[in-house]
Amino acid sequence: MSDASYRDAIFSTPLDRVASFSFDERVVACFPDMIRRSVPGYGQILAMLGPLARRHLRHGGHVYDLGCSLGAAGLALAGQLPVDAFRYTGIDLSPTMVERARQTLKEECPGHDMTVIEGDIRHQAYDASGMILLNFTLQFLDPTDRDAVVARLFEALEPGGVLILSEKIVADDEQDNAWLVERYHDFKRANGYSELEISQKRTALENVLVPDTLTAHHARLARAGFSRSLTWFQYLNFASLIAFKEA
Ligand SMILES: Nc1ncnc2c1ncn2[C@@H]1O[C@H](C[S@+](CC[C@H]([NH3+])C(=O)[O-])CC(=O)[O-])[C@@H](O)[C@H]1O
Ligand SMILES: O=C(O)C(=O)Cc1ccccc1
Missing domain, CATH: 3.40.50.150 (Vaccinia Virus protein VP39)
Structure with a gap:
Protein backbone atom coordinates (compact mmCIF):
# COMPACT_ATOMS: atom_id res chain seq x y z
CA MET A 1 0.00 0.00 0.00
CA SER A 2 1.41 3.41 -0.94
CA ASP A 3 0.53 4.96 2.40
CA ALA A 4 2.37 2.36 4.48
CA SER A 5 4.29 3.84 7.39
CA TYR A 6 7.70 2.58 8.42
CA ARG A 7 9.71 2.75 11.62
CA ASP A 8 11.93 5.82 11.77
CA ALA A 9 15.55 4.68 11.25
CA ILE A 10 16.75 7.81 9.40
CA PHE A 11 19.58 8.64 11.80
CA SER A 12 20.32 5.07 12.96
CA THR A 13 23.56 4.53 10.99
CA PRO A 14 26.66 6.76 11.26
CA LEU A 15 26.63 9.51 8.64
CA ASP A 16 29.89 11.13 7.42
CA ARG A 17 28.08 14.40 7.13
CA VAL A 18 24.69 14.98 8.74
CA ALA A 19 22.62 16.95 6.23
CA SER A 20 20.05 19.50 7.41
CA PHE A 21 16.70 17.95 8.24
CA SER A 22 14.07 18.22 5.50
CA PHE A 23 10.59 16.81 4.89
CA ASP A 24 11.67 14.61 1.98
CA GLU A 25 10.34 11.21 0.81
CA ARG A 26 12.32 9.26 3.40
CA VAL A 27 10.95 11.34 6.27
CA VAL A 28 7.40 11.19 4.90
CA ALA A 29 7.59 7.37 4.70
CA CYS A 30 8.22 7.07 8.46
CA PHE A 31 6.64 10.34 9.62
CA PRO A 32 3.77 8.98 11.78
CA ASP A 33 6.24 6.83 13.70
CA MET A 34 8.82 9.64 13.93
CA ILE A 35 6.40 12.22 15.28
CA ARG A 36 4.77 9.81 17.74
CA ARG A 37 8.15 8.75 19.20
CA SER A 38 9.70 12.27 19.07
CA VAL A 39 7.01 14.72 20.16
CA PRO A 40 5.90 14.38 23.79
CA GLY A 41 2.15 14.92 24.03
CA ALA A 171 13.06 27.62 28.70
CA ASP A 172 13.97 31.17 29.75
CA ASP A 173 16.36 29.86 32.39
CA GLU A 174 19.49 28.11 31.06
CA GLN A 175 19.59 25.55 33.88
CA ASP A 176 15.89 24.72 33.49
CA ASN A 177 16.43 24.37 29.77
CA ALA A 178 19.37 21.97 30.15
CA TRP A 179 17.25 19.81 32.49
CA LEU A 180 14.30 19.75 30.07
CA VAL A 181 16.51 18.86 27.10
CA GLU A 182 18.12 16.00 29.08
CA ARG A 183 14.71 14.64 30.09
CA TYR A 184 13.57 15.00 26.46
CA HIS A 185 16.50 12.82 25.43
CA ASP A 186 15.41 10.32 28.13
CA PHE A 187 11.94 10.40 26.53
CA LYS A 188 13.51 9.56 23.15
CA ARG A 189 15.61 6.73 24.66
CA ALA A 190 12.47 5.32 26.29
CA ASN A 191 10.87 5.37 22.83
CA GLY A 192 13.66 3.27 21.34
CA TYR A 193 16.02 5.89 19.89
CA SER A 194 19.77 5.24 20.28
CA GLU A 195 22.41 7.78 21.37
CA LEU A 196 23.54 8.00 17.74
CA GLU A 197 20.01 8.70 16.48
CA ILE A 198 19.47 11.35 19.16
CA SER A 199 22.76 13.11 18.47
CA GLN A 200 22.61 12.98 14.64
CA LYS A 201 19.03 14.25 14.57
CA ARG A 202 20.00 17.05 16.95
CA THR A 203 22.71 18.08 14.46
CA ALA A 204 20.31 17.82 11.49
CA LEU A 205 17.81 20.12 13.23
CA GLU A 206 20.36 22.85 14.05
CA ASN A 207 19.27 26.12 12.39
CA VAL A 208 16.26 24.24 10.90
CA LEU A 209 14.05 23.90 13.97
CA VAL A 210 14.69 27.06 16.00
N1 LIG B 1 6.70 27.58 5.00
C1 LIG B 1 5.97 26.47 5.11
N2 LIG B 1 4.74 26.41 4.56
C2 LIG B 1 3.99 25.28 4.66
N3 LIG B 1 4.39 24.18 5.33
C3 LIG B 1 5.61 24.21 5.89
C4 LIG B 1 6.45 25.34 5.82
N4 LIG B 1 7.61 25.04 6.48
C5 LIG B 1 7.48 23.78 6.96
N5 LIG B 1 6.28 23.27 6.60
C6 LIG B 1 5.73 21.96 6.92
O1 LIG B 1 5.48 21.91 8.30
C7 LIG B 1 5.40 20.56 8.72
C8 LIG B 1 6.00 20.45 10.10
S1 LIG B 1 5.54 18.96 10.97
C9 LIG B 1 3.87 19.36 11.38
C10 LIG B 1 3.08 18.25 12.01
C11 LIG B 1 1.61 18.31 11.69
N6 LIG B 1 1.02 19.63 11.90
C12 LIG B 1 0.85 17.26 12.47
O2 LIG B 1 0.00 17.63 13.31
O3 LIG B 1 1.10 16.08 12.25
C13 LIG B 1 6.29 19.12 12.51
C14 LIG B 1 7.40 18.22 12.80
O4 LIG B 1 7.74 17.38 11.94
O5 LIG B 1 7.95 18.34 13.93
C15 LIG B 1 6.10 19.73 7.64
O6 LIG B 1 5.17 18.88 7.01
C16 LIG B 1 6.65 20.78 6.67
O7 LIG B 1 6.63 20.37 5.31
O1 LIG C 1 13.04 14.92 17.12
C1 LIG C 1 13.22 16.06 17.58
O2 LIG C 1 14.31 16.39 18.12
C2 LIG C 1 12.13 17.04 17.57
O3 LIG C 1 12.34 18.13 17.98
C3 LIG C 1 10.77 16.69 17.03
C4 LIG C 1 10.68 16.50 15.57
C5 LIG C 1 9.75 15.57 15.10
C6 LIG C 1 9.61 15.35 13.75
C7 LIG C 1 10.42 16.07 12.85
C8 LIG C 1 11.33 16.99 13.31
C9 LIG C 1 11.45 17.23 14.69
Missing part, protein backbone atom coordinates in the same frame (compact mmCIF):
# COMPACT_ATOMS: atom_id res chain seq x y z
CA TYR A 42 1.48 14.83 20.29
CA GLY A 43 -1.43 12.38 20.71
CA GLN A 44 -2.90 14.26 23.66
CA ILE A 45 -2.88 17.55 21.73
CA LEU A 46 -4.66 15.96 18.75
CA ALA A 47 -7.20 14.37 21.10
CA MET A 48 -8.19 17.85 22.40
CA LEU A 49 -8.85 19.37 18.96
CA GLY A 50 -12.43 18.06 18.82
CA PRO A 51 -13.33 19.41 22.27
CA LEU A 52 -11.61 22.75 21.45
CA ALA A 53 -13.55 23.03 18.19
CA ARG A 54 -16.81 22.15 19.93
CA ARG A 55 -16.21 25.00 22.36
CA HIS A 56 -14.75 27.66 20.07
CA LEU A 57 -15.84 26.97 16.46
CA ARG A 58 -19.33 27.75 15.27
CA HIS A 59 -21.15 24.82 13.61
CA GLY A 60 -19.89 24.48 10.02
CA GLY A 61 -16.98 26.85 10.64
CA HIS A 62 -13.69 26.79 8.76
CA VAL A 63 -10.46 25.30 10.15
CA TYR A 64 -6.98 25.93 8.74
CA ASP A 65 -4.25 23.40 9.53
CA LEU A 66 -0.94 25.05 8.58
CA GLY A 67 1.96 22.71 8.00
CA CYS A 68 -0.56 19.86 8.02
CA SER A 69 1.98 17.14 7.10
CA LEU A 70 -0.11 13.97 6.63
CA GLY A 71 -3.33 15.62 7.82
CA ALA A 72 -3.30 14.04 11.29
CA ALA A 73 -5.17 16.99 12.83
CA GLY A 74 -7.84 16.78 10.12
CA LEU A 75 -8.16 13.07 10.74
CA ALA A 76 -8.50 13.68 14.49
CA LEU A 77 -11.20 16.34 13.98
CA ALA A 78 -13.13 14.12 11.55
CA GLY A 79 -13.01 11.29 14.08
CA GLN A 80 -14.40 13.51 16.83
CA LEU A 81 -16.99 15.70 15.06
CA PRO A 82 -19.97 15.09 12.74
CA VAL A 83 -19.53 15.75 8.99
CA ASP A 84 -21.24 19.14 8.94
CA ALA A 85 -19.46 20.50 12.05
CA PHE A 86 -16.45 21.96 10.21
CA ARG A 87 -14.70 22.53 6.87
CA TYR A 88 -10.97 21.78 6.80
CA THR A 89 -8.12 23.24 4.73
CA GLY A 90 -4.64 21.82 5.28
CA ILE A 91 -1.61 23.54 3.77
CA ASP A 92 1.90 22.11 3.46
CA LEU A 93 5.05 22.96 1.52
CA SER A 94 6.14 19.35 0.98
CA PRO A 95 4.54 17.83 -2.18
CA THR A 96 4.97 14.28 -0.83
CA MET A 97 3.20 15.21 2.43
CA VAL A 98 0.37 16.90 0.49
CA GLU A 99 -0.17 13.95 -1.84
CA ARG A 100 -0.40 11.50 1.03
CA ALA A 101 -2.54 13.80 3.19
CA ARG A 102 -5.05 14.14 0.32
CA GLN A 103 -5.23 10.39 -0.16
CA THR A 104 -5.62 9.65 3.57
CA LEU A 105 -8.30 12.27 4.19
CA LYS A 106 -10.25 11.16 1.11
CA GLU A 107 -10.20 7.54 2.24
CA GLU A 108 -10.64 8.06 5.98
CA CYS A 109 -13.09 10.98 6.18
CA PRO A 110 -16.04 10.18 3.88
CA GLY A 111 -18.65 12.97 3.83
CA HIS A 112 -16.33 15.53 5.43
CA ASP A 113 -15.30 18.70 3.56
CA MET A 114 -11.50 18.33 3.53
CA THR A 115 -9.08 20.18 1.21
CA VAL A 116 -5.28 20.04 1.13
CA ILE A 117 -3.26 22.75 -0.62
CA GLU A 118 0.43 22.62 -1.53
CA GLY A 119 1.85 26.01 -0.55
CA ASP A 120 4.00 28.16 1.66
CA ILE A 121 2.09 29.43 4.70
CA ARG A 122 4.16 32.64 4.56
CA HIS A 123 2.68 33.60 1.18
CA GLN A 124 -0.86 32.26 1.35
CA ALA A 125 -3.95 34.39 0.73
CA TYR A 126 -6.07 33.40 3.72
CA ASP A 127 -9.86 33.20 3.73
CA ALA A 128 -11.81 33.95 6.89
CA SER A 129 -11.47 31.17 9.44
CA GLY A 130 -12.80 30.33 12.89
CA MET A 131 -9.93 28.11 14.07
CA ILE A 132 -6.32 28.05 12.89
CA LEU A 133 -3.96 25.22 13.83
CA LEU A 134 -0.18 25.67 13.79
CA ASN A 135 0.89 22.32 15.16
CA PHE A 136 4.69 22.20 15.29
CA THR A 137 5.11 24.32 12.15
CA LEU A 138 6.04 27.88 13.22
CA GLN A 139 9.27 26.45 14.69
CA PHE A 140 10.46 25.59 11.16
CA LEU A 141 10.01 29.11 9.75
CA ASP A 142 12.89 31.56 9.67
CA PRO A 143 12.54 33.45 12.98
CA THR A 144 12.39 36.75 11.07
CA ASP A 145 9.24 35.52 9.21
CA ARG A 146 7.28 34.50 12.30
CA ASP A 147 5.81 37.86 13.37
CA ALA A 148 4.37 38.56 9.92
CA VAL A 149 2.77 35.10 9.62
CA VAL A 150 1.12 35.28 13.04
CA ALA A 151 -0.12 38.82 12.30
CA ARG A 152 -1.69 37.63 9.02
CA LEU A 153 -3.38 34.74 10.80
CA PHE A 154 -4.84 37.16 13.33
CA GLU A 155 -6.30 39.14 10.40
CA ALA A 156 -7.76 35.97 8.84
CA LEU A 157 -9.46 34.88 12.06
CA GLU A 158 -13.11 35.79 12.53
CA PRO A 159 -14.02 37.62 15.76
CA GLY A 160 -14.23 34.98 18.49
CA GLY A 161 -11.78 32.77 16.58
CA VAL A 162 -8.86 30.89 18.09
CA LEU A 163 -5.29 30.05 17.09
CA ILE A 164 -3.85 26.81 18.47
CA LEU A 165 -0.06 27.01 18.46
CA SER A 166 1.93 23.90 19.39
CA GLU A 167 5.73 24.14 19.51
CA LYS A 168 8.99 22.77 20.79
CA ILE A 169 10.09 25.45 23.27
CA VAL A 170 13.22 26.65 25.00
CA PRO A 211 12.51 27.08 19.14
CA ASP A 212 11.28 30.23 20.90
CA THR A 213 10.54 30.68 24.61
CA LEU A 214 6.94 30.68 25.82
CA THR A 215 7.54 34.32 26.77
CA ALA A 216 8.44 35.12 23.15
CA HIS A 217 5.37 33.25 21.85
CA HIS A 218 2.94 35.06 24.13
CA ALA A 219 4.57 38.42 23.31
CA ARG A 220 4.29 37.73 19.55
CA LEU A 221 0.62 36.76 19.91
CA ALA A 222 -0.06 39.99 21.83
CA ARG A 223 1.78 42.08 19.18
CA ALA A 224 -0.33 40.43 16.46
CA GLY A 225 -3.51 41.63 18.21
CA PHE A 226 -4.67 38.65 20.27
CA SER A 227 -6.43 39.91 23.38
CA ARG A 228 -5.51 36.82 25.41
CA SER A 229 -3.30 33.75 25.12
CA LEU A 230 -2.51 30.92 27.47
CA THR A 231 -0.39 27.79 27.59
CA TRP A 232 -2.96 24.99 27.91
CA PHE A 233 -0.52 22.07 27.59
CA GLN A 234 3.13 21.35 28.32
CA TYR A 235 5.08 18.10 28.35
CA LEU A 236 8.83 18.65 28.85
CA ASN A 237 10.06 21.14 26.21
CA PHE A 238 6.91 20.86 24.06
CA ALA A 239 3.89 23.06 24.60
CA SER A 240 0.58 24.13 23.11
CA LEU A 241 -0.93 27.60 23.38
CA ILE A 242 -4.36 28.93 22.59
CA ALA A 243 -4.82 32.57 21.52
CA PHE A 244 -8.22 34.28 21.45
CA LYS A 245 -9.41 36.97 19.06
CA GLU A 246 -12.00 39.13 20.75
CA ALA A 247 -15.61 38.46 19.69
Whole structure:
Protein backbone atom coordinates (compact mmCIF):
# COMPACT_ATOMS: atom_id res chain seq x y z
CA MET A 1 0.00 0.00 0.00
CA SER A 2 1.41 3.41 -0.94
CA ASP A 3 0.53 4.96 2.40
CA ALA A 4 2.37 2.36 4.48
CA SER A 5 4.29 3.84 7.39
CA TYR A 6 7.70 2.58 8.42
CA ARG A 7 9.71 2.75 11.62
CA ASP A 8 11.93 5.82 11.77
CA ALA A 9 15.55 4.68 11.25
CA ILE A 10 16.75 7.81 9.40
CA PHE A 11 19.58 8.64 11.80
CA SER A 12 20.32 5.07 12.96
CA THR A 13 23.56 4.53 10.99
CA PRO A 14 26.66 6.76 11.26
CA LEU A 15 26.63 9.51 8.64
CA ASP A 16 29.89 11.13 7.42
CA ARG A 17 28.08 14.40 7.13
CA VAL A 18 24.69 14.98 8.74
CA ALA A 19 22.62 16.95 6.23
CA SER A 20 20.05 19.50 7.41
CA PHE A 21 16.70 17.95 8.24
CA SER A 22 14.07 18.22 5.50
CA PHE A 23 10.59 16.81 4.89
CA ASP A 24 11.67 14.61 1.98
CA GLU A 25 10.34 11.21 0.81
CA ARG A 26 12.32 9.26 3.40
CA VAL A 27 10.95 11.34 6.27
CA VAL A 28 7.40 11.19 4.90
CA ALA A 29 7.59 7.37 4.70
CA CYS A 30 8.22 7.07 8.46
CA PHE A 31 6.64 10.34 9.62
CA PRO A 32 3.77 8.98 11.78
CA ASP A 33 6.24 6.83 13.70
CA MET A 34 8.82 9.64 13.93
CA ILE A 35 6.40 12.22 15.28
CA ARG A 36 4.77 9.81 17.74
CA ARG A 37 8.15 8.75 19.20
CA SER A 38 9.70 12.27 19.07
CA VAL A 39 7.01 14.72 20.16
CA PRO A 40 5.90 14.38 23.79
CA GLY A 41 2.15 14.92 24.03
CA TYR A 42 1.48 14.83 20.29
CA GLY A 43 -1.43 12.38 20.71
CA GLN A 44 -2.90 14.26 23.66
CA ILE A 45 -2.88 17.55 21.73
CA LEU A 46 -4.66 15.96 18.75
CA ALA A 47 -7.20 14.37 21.10
CA MET A 48 -8.19 17.85 22.40
CA LEU A 49 -8.85 19.37 18.96
CA GLY A 50 -12.43 18.06 18.82
CA PRO A 51 -13.33 19.41 22.27
CA LEU A 52 -11.61 22.75 21.45
CA ALA A 53 -13.55 23.03 18.19
CA ARG A 54 -16.81 22.15 19.93
CA ARG A 55 -16.21 25.00 22.36
CA HIS A 56 -14.75 27.66 20.07
CA LEU A 57 -15.84 26.97 16.46
CA ARG A 58 -19.33 27.75 15.27
CA HIS A 59 -21.15 24.82 13.61
CA GLY A 60 -19.89 24.48 10.02
CA GLY A 61 -16.98 26.85 10.64
CA HIS A 62 -13.69 26.79 8.76
CA VAL A 63 -10.46 25.30 10.15
CA TYR A 64 -6.98 25.93 8.74
CA ASP A 65 -4.25 23.40 9.53
CA LEU A 66 -0.94 25.05 8.58
CA GLY A 67 1.96 22.71 8.00
CA CYS A 68 -0.56 19.86 8.02
CA SER A 69 1.98 17.14 7.10
CA LEU A 70 -0.11 13.97 6.63
CA GLY A 71 -3.33 15.62 7.82
CA ALA A 72 -3.30 14.04 11.29
CA ALA A 73 -5.17 16.99 12.83
CA GLY A 74 -7.84 16.78 10.12
CA LEU A 75 -8.16 13.07 10.74
CA ALA A 76 -8.50 13.68 14.49
CA LEU A 77 -11.20 16.34 13.98
CA ALA A 78 -13.13 14.12 11.55
CA GLY A 79 -13.01 11.29 14.08
CA GLN A 80 -14.40 13.51 16.83
CA LEU A 81 -16.99 15.70 15.06
CA PRO A 82 -19.97 15.09 12.74
CA VAL A 83 -19.53 15.75 8.99
CA ASP A 84 -21.24 19.14 8.94
CA ALA A 85 -19.46 20.50 12.05
CA PHE A 86 -16.45 21.96 10.21
CA ARG A 87 -14.70 22.53 6.87
CA TYR A 88 -10.97 21.78 6.80
CA THR A 89 -8.12 23.24 4.73
CA GLY A 90 -4.64 21.82 5.28
CA ILE A 91 -1.61 23.54 3.77
CA ASP A 92 1.90 22.11 3.46
CA LEU A 93 5.05 22.96 1.52
CA SER A 94 6.14 19.35 0.98
CA PRO A 95 4.54 17.83 -2.18
CA THR A 96 4.97 14.28 -0.83
CA MET A 97 3.20 15.21 2.43
CA VAL A 98 0.37 16.90 0.49
CA GLU A 99 -0.17 13.95 -1.84
CA ARG A 100 -0.40 11.50 1.03
CA ALA A 101 -2.54 13.80 3.19
CA ARG A 102 -5.05 14.14 0.32
CA GLN A 103 -5.23 10.39 -0.16
CA THR A 104 -5.62 9.65 3.57
CA LEU A 105 -8.30 12.27 4.19
CA LYS A 106 -10.25 11.16 1.11
CA GLU A 107 -10.20 7.54 2.24
CA GLU A 108 -10.64 8.06 5.98
CA CYS A 109 -13.09 10.98 6.18
CA PRO A 110 -16.04 10.18 3.88
CA GLY A 111 -18.65 12.97 3.83
CA HIS A 112 -16.33 15.53 5.43
CA ASP A 113 -15.30 18.70 3.56
CA MET A 114 -11.50 18.33 3.53
CA THR A 115 -9.08 20.18 1.21
CA VAL A 116 -5.28 20.04 1.13
CA ILE A 117 -3.26 22.75 -0.62
CA GLU A 118 0.43 22.62 -1.53
CA GLY A 119 1.85 26.01 -0.55
CA ASP A 120 4.00 28.16 1.66
CA ILE A 121 2.09 29.43 4.70
CA ARG A 122 4.16 32.64 4.56
CA HIS A 123 2.68 33.60 1.18
CA GLN A 124 -0.86 32.26 1.35
CA ALA A 125 -3.95 34.39 0.73
CA TYR A 126 -6.07 33.40 3.72
CA ASP A 127 -9.86 33.20 3.73
CA ALA A 128 -11.81 33.95 6.89
CA SER A 129 -11.47 31.17 9.44
CA GLY A 130 -12.80 30.33 12.89
CA MET A 131 -9.93 28.11 14.07
CA ILE A 132 -6.32 28.05 12.89
CA LEU A 133 -3.96 25.22 13.83
CA LEU A 134 -0.18 25.67 13.79
CA ASN A 135 0.89 22.32 15.16
CA PHE A 136 4.69 22.20 15.29
CA THR A 137 5.11 24.32 12.15
CA LEU A 138 6.04 27.88 13.22
CA GLN A 139 9.27 26.45 14.69
CA PHE A 140 10.46 25.59 11.16
CA LEU A 141 10.01 29.11 9.75
CA ASP A 142 12.89 31.56 9.67
CA PRO A 143 12.54 33.45 12.98
CA THR A 144 12.39 36.75 11.07
CA ASP A 145 9.24 35.52 9.21
CA ARG A 146 7.28 34.50 12.30
CA ASP A 147 5.81 37.86 13.37
CA ALA A 148 4.37 38.56 9.92
CA VAL A 149 2.77 35.10 9.62
CA VAL A 150 1.12 35.28 13.04
CA ALA A 151 -0.12 38.82 12.30
CA ARG A 152 -1.69 37.63 9.02
CA LEU A 153 -3.38 34.74 10.80
CA PHE A 154 -4.84 37.16 13.33
CA GLU A 155 -6.30 39.14 10.40
CA ALA A 156 -7.76 35.97 8.84
CA LEU A 157 -9.46 34.88 12.06
CA GLU A 158 -13.11 35.79 12.53
CA PRO A 159 -14.02 37.62 15.76
CA GLY A 160 -14.23 34.98 18.49
CA GLY A 161 -11.78 32.77 16.58
CA VAL A 162 -8.86 30.89 18.09
CA LEU A 163 -5.29 30.05 17.09
CA ILE A 164 -3.85 26.81 18.47
CA LEU A 165 -0.06 27.01 18.46
CA SER A 166 1.93 23.90 19.39
CA GLU A 167 5.73 24.14 19.51
CA LYS A 168 8.99 22.77 20.79
CA ILE A 169 10.09 25.45 23.27
CA VAL A 170 13.22 26.65 25.00
CA ALA A 171 13.06 27.62 28.70
CA ASP A 172 13.97 31.17 29.75
CA ASP A 173 16.36 29.86 32.39
CA GLU A 174 19.49 28.11 31.06
CA GLN A 175 19.59 25.55 33.88
CA ASP A 176 15.89 24.72 33.49
CA ASN A 177 16.43 24.37 29.77
CA ALA A 178 19.37 21.97 30.15
CA TRP A 179 17.25 19.81 32.49
CA LEU A 180 14.30 19.75 30.07
CA VAL A 181 16.51 18.86 27.10
CA GLU A 182 18.12 16.00 29.08
CA ARG A 183 14.71 14.64 30.09
CA TYR A 184 13.57 15.00 26.46
CA HIS A 185 16.50 12.82 25.43
CA ASP A 186 15.41 10.32 28.13
CA PHE A 187 11.94 10.40 26.53
CA LYS A 188 13.51 9.56 23.15
CA ARG A 189 15.61 6.73 24.66
CA ALA A 190 12.47 5.32 26.29
CA ASN A 191 10.87 5.37 22.83
CA GLY A 192 13.66 3.27 21.34
CA TYR A 193 16.02 5.89 19.89
CA SER A 194 19.77 5.24 20.28
CA GLU A 195 22.41 7.78 21.37
CA LEU A 196 23.54 8.00 17.74
CA GLU A 197 20.01 8.70 16.48
CA ILE A 198 19.47 11.35 19.16
CA SER A 199 22.76 13.11 18.47
CA GLN A 200 22.61 12.98 14.64
CA LYS A 201 19.03 14.25 14.57
CA ARG A 202 20.00 17.05 16.95
CA THR A 203 22.71 18.08 14.46
CA ALA A 204 20.31 17.82 11.49
CA LEU A 205 17.81 20.12 13.23
CA GLU A 206 20.36 22.85 14.05
CA ASN A 207 19.27 26.12 12.39
CA VAL A 208 16.26 24.24 10.90
CA LEU A 209 14.05 23.90 13.97
CA VAL A 210 14.69 27.06 16.00
CA PRO A 211 12.51 27.08 19.14
CA ASP A 212 11.28 30.23 20.90
CA THR A 213 10.54 30.68 24.61
CA LEU A 214 6.94 30.68 25.82
CA THR A 215 7.54 34.32 26.77
CA ALA A 216 8.44 35.12 23.15
CA HIS A 217 5.37 33.25 21.85
CA HIS A 218 2.94 35.06 24.13
CA ALA A 219 4.57 38.42 23.31
CA ARG A 220 4.29 37.73 19.55
CA LEU A 221 0.62 36.76 19.91
CA ALA A 222 -0.06 39.99 21.83
CA ARG A 223 1.78 42.08 19.18
CA ALA A 224 -0.33 40.43 16.46
CA GLY A 225 -3.51 41.63 18.21
CA PHE A 226 -4.67 38.65 20.27
CA SER A 227 -6.43 39.91 23.38
CA ARG A 228 -5.51 36.82 25.41
CA SER A 229 -3.30 33.75 25.12
CA LEU A 230 -2.51 30.92 27.47
CA THR A 231 -0.39 27.79 27.59
CA TRP A 232 -2.96 24.99 27.91
CA PHE A 233 -0.52 22.07 27.59
CA GLN A 234 3.13 21.35 28.32
CA TYR A 235 5.08 18.10 28.35
CA LEU A 236 8.83 18.65 28.85
CA ASN A 237 10.06 21.14 26.21
CA PHE A 238 6.91 20.86 24.06
CA ALA A 239 3.89 23.06 24.60
CA SER A 240 0.58 24.13 23.11
CA LEU A 241 -0.93 27.60 23.38
CA ILE A 242 -4.36 28.93 22.59
CA ALA A 243 -4.82 32.57 21.52
CA PHE A 244 -8.22 34.28 21.45
CA LYS A 245 -9.41 36.97 19.06
CA GLU A 246 -12.00 39.13 20.75
CA ALA A 247 -15.61 38.46 19.69
N1 LIG B 1 6.70 27.58 5.00
C1 LIG B 1 5.97 26.47 5.11
N2 LIG B 1 4.74 26.41 4.56
C2 LIG B 1 3.99 25.28 4.66
N3 LIG B 1 4.39 24.18 5.33
C3 LIG B 1 5.61 24.21 5.89
C4 LIG B 1 6.45 25.34 5.82
N4 LIG B 1 7.61 25.04 6.48
C5 LIG B 1 7.48 23.78 6.96
N5 LIG B 1 6.28 23.27 6.60
C6 LIG B 1 5.73 21.96 6.92
O1 LIG B 1 5.48 21.91 8.30
C7 LIG B 1 5.40 20.56 8.72
C8 LIG B 1 6.00 20.45 10.10
S1 LIG B 1 5.54 18.96 10.97
C9 LIG B 1 3.87 19.36 11.38
C10 LIG B 1 3.08 18.25 12.01
C11 LIG B 1 1.61 18.31 11.69
N6 LIG B 1 1.02 19.63 11.90
C12 LIG B 1 0.85 17.26 12.47
O2 LIG B 1 0.00 17.63 13.31
O3 LIG B 1 1.10 16.08 12.25
C13 LIG B 1 6.29 19.12 12.51
C14 LIG B 1 7.40 18.22 12.80
O4 LIG B 1 7.74 17.38 11.94
O5 LIG B 1 7.95 18.34 13.93
C15 LIG B 1 6.10 19.73 7.64
O6 LIG B 1 5.17 18.88 7.01
C16 LIG B 1 6.65 20.78 6.67
O7 LIG B 1 6.63 20.37 5.31
O1 LIG C 1 13.04 14.92 17.12
C1 LIG C 1 13.22 16.06 17.58
O2 LIG C 1 14.31 16.39 18.12
C2 LIG C 1 12.13 17.04 17.57
O3 LIG C 1 12.34 18.13 17.98
C3 LIG C 1 10.77 16.69 17.03
C4 LIG C 1 10.68 16.50 15.57
C5 LIG C 1 9.75 15.57 15.10
C6 LIG C 1 9.61 15.35 13.75
C7 LIG C 1 10.42 16.07 12.85
C8 LIG C 1 11.33 16.99 13.31
C9 LIG C 1 11.45 17.23 14.69
